[in-house]
Amino acid sequence: MDQKYAIxxxxxxxxxxxxxxxxESLKExxxxxxxxxxxxxxxxxxxxxxxxxxxxxxxxxxxxxxxGKSTLLKxxxxxxxxxxxxxxxxxxxxxxxxLGAGFDGELTARENVFLNGAVLGFERQFLEDKxxxxxxxxxxxxxxxxxxxxxxxxMVARIAFAIATVVKPDILIVDEILAVGDFLFQEKxxxxxxxxxxxxxxxxxxxxxxxQIEQMCDxxxxxxxxxxxxxxxxxxxxxxxxxxxxxx
Amino acid sequence: xxxxxKKIFVYGSGIITAVFVLYYLIGRFNYxxxxxxxxxxxxxxxxxVLILFAVFCLIQIKKAKKGVVTGFSEVVNVFVKYRFLLAxxxxxxxxxxxxxxxxxxxxxxxxxxxxMIIVSAVFSxxxxxxIENFPAYLILGQIMFNFFSEATQFSLVSVLGxxxxxxxxxxxxxxxxxxxxxFSGLNFLITFIPALAVLFYYRIFPTVSFLYLPxxxxxxxxxxxxxxxILAAAEVFLRDVQHLYGVLLLALNYVTPIFYPxxxxxxxxxxxxxxxxxxxxxxxxxxxxxxxxxxxxxQNAICLGLSILVLGIGVGFFAxxxxxxxxxx
Numbered sequence: 001m002d003q004k005y006a007i008x009x010x011x012x013x014x015x016x017x018x019x020x021x022x023x024e025s026l027k028e029x030x031x032x033x034x035x036x037x038x039x040x041x042x043x044x045x046x047x048x049x050x051x052x053x054x055x056x057x058x059x060x061x062x063x064x065x066x067x068g069k070s071t072l073l074k075x076x077x078x079x080x081x082x083x084x085x086x087x088x089x090x091x092x093x094x095x096x097x098x099l100g101a102g103f104d105g106e107l108t109a110r111e112n113v114f115l116n117g118a119v120l121g122f123e124r125q126f127l128e129d130k131x132x133x134x135x136x137x138x139x140x141x142x143x144x145x146x147x148x149x150x151x152x153x154x155m156v157a158r159i160a161f162a163i164a165t166v167v168k169p170d171i172l173i174v175d176e177i178l179a180v181g182d183f184l185f186q187e188k189x190x191x192x193x194x195x196x197x198x199x200x201x202x203x204x205x206x207x208x209x210x211x212q213i214e215q216m217c218d219x220x221x222x223x224x225x226x227x228x229x230x231x232x233x234x235x236x237x238x239x240x241x242x243x244x245x246x247x248x
Numbered sequence: 249x250x251x252x253x254k255k256i257f258v259y260g261s262g263i264i265t266a267v268f269v270l271y272y273l274i275g276r277f278n279y280x281x282x283x284x285x286x287x288x289x290x291x292x293x294x295x296x297v298l299i300l301f302a303v304f305c306l307i308q309i310k311k312a313k314k315g316v317v318t319g320f321s322e323v324v325n326v327f328v329k330y331r332f333l334l335a336x337x338x339x340x341x342x343x344x345x346x347x348x349x350x351x352x353x354x355x356x357x358x359x360x361x362x363x364m365i366i367v368s369a370v371f372s373x374x375x376x377x378x379i380e381n382f383p384a385y386l387i388l389g390q391i392m393f394n395f396f397s398e399a400t401q402f403s404l405v406s407v408l409g410x411x412x413x414x415x416x417x418x419x420x421x422x423x424x425x426x427x428x429x430x431f432s433g434l435n436f437l438i439t440f441i442p443a444l445a446v447l448f449y450y451r452i453f454p455t456v457s458f459l460y461l462p463x464x465x466x467x468x469x470x471x472x473x474x475x476x477x478i479l480a481a482a483e484v485f486l487r488d489v490q491h492l493y494g495v496l497l498l499a500l501n502y503v504t505p506i507f508y509p510x511x512x513x514x515x516x517x518x519x520x521x522x523x524x525x526x527x528x529x530x531x532x533x534x535x536x537x538x539x540x541x542x543x544x545x546x547q548n549a550i551c552l553g554l555s556i557l558v559l560g561i562g563v564g565f566f567a568x569x570x571x572x573x574x575x576x577x
Contacts, residue, residue, distance in 0.1 A: 016575060078418035081571045095417055102413045106344045115340055118333035119417055 005090065006171055006202040007053040007076060012085030014046040014071055045071045046082070047226045053219075055090075055170075058203045060217035060234065062210065062241050068226045069206045070175055073097060076204065077173050091170025091202070094120065098175075099160035105149030109140060109159055112148050116163050130166050137188075138162040158185055165192050172196055174205040214238055249321050250312035252328060257305035264301060267463075268294045271548075274459055278542040289545040297552070319567025322420045330423055337427035338434070356438040360391050364446065367507055377508050381450040385538060389506030391439040392533055396472055396526060397497050399432035403476025404483050404490060411577040421570050422563075425476045433469055443537075452538065460536045460543055468529050470555035477562030481569040484576050504530060525554050 046068040053059050061069045074080040076087055077095040102119040103112050113134055117127040135141060138158040148156060165172075174193065197203055197216070207213055213220060213234065220237040222230040230237050272290050304320075311318050326334060346352040364387040371377060371386070379385050406424035407414070414421060447453075483489045504526045510518065521527045528550050535541040543551075 079415065080574055098416045102417070104340055104344065106347060107340060111340070111343065115336045118330075118336040119413065119419060121330075122332075124332050 004054055005052050005088075006055045006057075007051065007090075007204070008088040009049055009051040009076065010086045010088075012046060012049050012072075012075060012082045012087060013044065014068070014075060014080065015083040016043045016045055044226050046075065046223075047228075048085075049221075049223070049228050051221060051231065053202060053204065055202055056200045057219065058197055058205070058217045060213040060220040061204065061206045061223060062213060062220060062238070063223040064244070066225075067223050069223060070097070072223065073173055073175055073204065073206060089171065092121070092167075093171045093173060094164055094167065094169035095173045096161070096164050096175065097173060099157050099164065103148055103156065103160070106147055108145045109148055109151070110144050113159070113163055116160065117166075120164060122167065126167075134159070134162045134166050137166075137192075154182065154185070161189055161192075165196065168196060168199055169201060171202045171204070174203060174207075210238055210242065249317075249325075250309045252324060253305055253308045253312055253321070256324070257302070257309070260301060260305065261298060264294075264298055268297075271460070271463065274456060275542055275545070278456065286545065293545055293549050293552075300556070319422075319563040322567070323422050323426070323563060326420050326423045326426055330420060333419065334423060334427055334430070337423065338431045341427070341431040342434075353438070356435050357442050360387060360394065360439045361442040361446075363390060363394075364442075371507055377512060379509055381452065381538075384447050384450045384452055385534070386507055387443045387446050388534055388537055389504070389530055391436065391443050392468070392530055393501060393504060393506055393526065394439070395432055395436035395468070396475075397501075398435070399429045399472045400476050400479055401493070401497070402428035402432060403473075404479040404493060406476075407480045407484055407573060408577055414574060414577060421573060422477070422566065425480045425566075426473065429469065429473045429476050432472075433465075447537065452540075455540045457536050457540045457542050460532075463548070464529070464532050464536055464543075464551075467532070467551040467555045470559045471525065471529065471551075474555070474558035474560070474562035477559075477566045481566045481573075484569070484573050500524070500526060503527075506530070525558070528554065 049072060051059075061072065063069050071080065073095075074097065075082050076089070077093055077097065078087075078089075079095075079097075102116050104115060107115065113131065114124070114127055118124075135144065138155075138161075140155060140159055143151065143155070148159075151159075172193070193203075194216075203216075205213070205216065217234045219232065220234050220241075221228060222237050222241050230240055268290075272287075272294075275286065275290065308318060308320055312321060342353070346355070349355065351358065364383055367390070368383040368386050372382060403425040406428045407421060410421075410424045413419065479489060479493060503521065503524050505513075505521070510521060510527070510531075513521065528547070532543050532547055532551050535543050535547070
């Protein structure tokens with residue numbers, strides 16, 4: 001792999017099977033199977049996407065709802081396996097796709113920091129060293145030993161964000177997560193992401209806020225109804241994308 | 249990854265040889281005259297295991313060099329790269345299970361004891377079997393079966409229950425059934441304390457046959473994990489599995505000689521018993537702990553063979569199905 005690129009996506013497609021007719025019973029299933037009439041409607045979520053993202057680049061993905069942006073991010077972070085094509089990653093990934101993966105409501109915040117940290121691939125020693133830093137960032141000193149099921153959703157988001165960004169990852173994947181917490185905490189999150197970007201982290205972000213994309217990204221992919229429409233410098237792609245609103 | 253498998257190959261064959269020599273000597277010491285073919289049989293088993301292991305490692309190394317991720321390489325990864333997460337998941341089970349109960353972990357000690365008292369009361373006063381030291385006979389069967397049923401039932405729902413995690417980050421999905429099985433395994437070890445207490449009460453003390461216990465635990469753990477993996481993968485696509493398995497477990501509970509002696513069954517039933525894997529494991533367990541017989545080479549071959557077979561099928565089946573999990577959970 002070329003050392004210059006953090007992420008290489010080659011001809012990736014993702015198909016989902018949707019059964020087109022309802023099969024009521026096992027008997028019917030086998031009858032159809034025997035006759036070779038078992039049809040599935042093929043739903044294409046992402047079709048033939050190829051990208052190369054350089055190290056340190058901030059890359060944006062835009063597109064209307066249901067265009068396959070999140071599916072593409074999930075393929076890149078290894079959560080989904082593409083139907084065809086190949087993804088090559090160089091470096092560690094911090095997926096901020098949804099926060100708080102692996103939190104257990106019965107456990108306290110303290111225990112959840114370790115559990116969630118382990119899910120993200122951190123070592124015990126590292127988490128012990130960084131524990132105070134995480135709690136400081138989340139500002140949850142008084143509630144450390146409370147089961148997390150009693151937390152408000154904003155509080156959960158705070159602690160989850162703090163854990164996910166405690167390390168400087170090589171690749172940061174951000175999917176619409178800047179909408180958590182109160183406005184003070186949102187500002188704090190933005191600052192943290194910006195400082196990560198300045199530190200040379202490759203960032204892929206999805207956002208419906210076109211201003212945010214214009215501010216932050218170097219290059220943008222526009223994906224529409226699963227098909228990559230345009231890829232290039234931010235301003236060009238964003239201008240074309242905004243053209244959608246004016247009926248092109 | 250190929251380096252890890254090379255390491256496994258080198259250390260693994262060393263360990264297999266050492267274990268063989270150790271148990272060969274223990275067995276030799278115990279069957280001086282009875283079994284003339286002991287040495288030949290033992291060597292055959294050893295050779296078969298070693299060849300199988302070598303072939304397995306070579307295939308894995310070859311695939312790893314090509315960059316192919318196999319089911320087994322992911323399982324190995326769970327214990328190497330994801331060790332900390334595995335420990336956290338097991339720790340979580342303990343914390344959640346005993347949170348807000350006064351006796352806490354002591355329940356694992358008290359529970360089998362109470363169950364044993366109830367069942368042995370039923371079978372001492374209501375039905376009668378001619379078994380000496382019946383409570384000791386019973387508790388061994390119970391703790392083994394409880395381990396198997398708990399571990400497999402937890403594994404069964406483990407992948408579905410971790411849907412939130414699987415949808416959000418990449419973790420090897422094997423980690424869920426593995427952590428549940430290991431958690432139940434630790435619980436099983438704790439229940440050895442009440443079981444040993446009952447054995448000592450009936451003046452059944454450890455002899456040389458106890459040395460086979462680690463071997464037994466390894467066999468049973470492999471077998472249980474294999475079954476758990478199959479169930480966990482099947483449950484994702486077919487939710488009926490959970491209900492069906494509950495019934496199957498009940499049937500299994502009765503066709504395993506937990507609270508009755510195997511020879512109390514009719515001859516055809518005894519033949520059927522041979523097809524119940526748990527029967528072989530339980531027989532091994534009781535030979536080691538209760539009857540003070542060193543298990544024969546045949547017993548080792550059956551139990552080990554079953555373990556390898558079922559674990560192989562489990563890992564393979566899971567590997568084949570796991571890519572589609574996310575579409576069904």
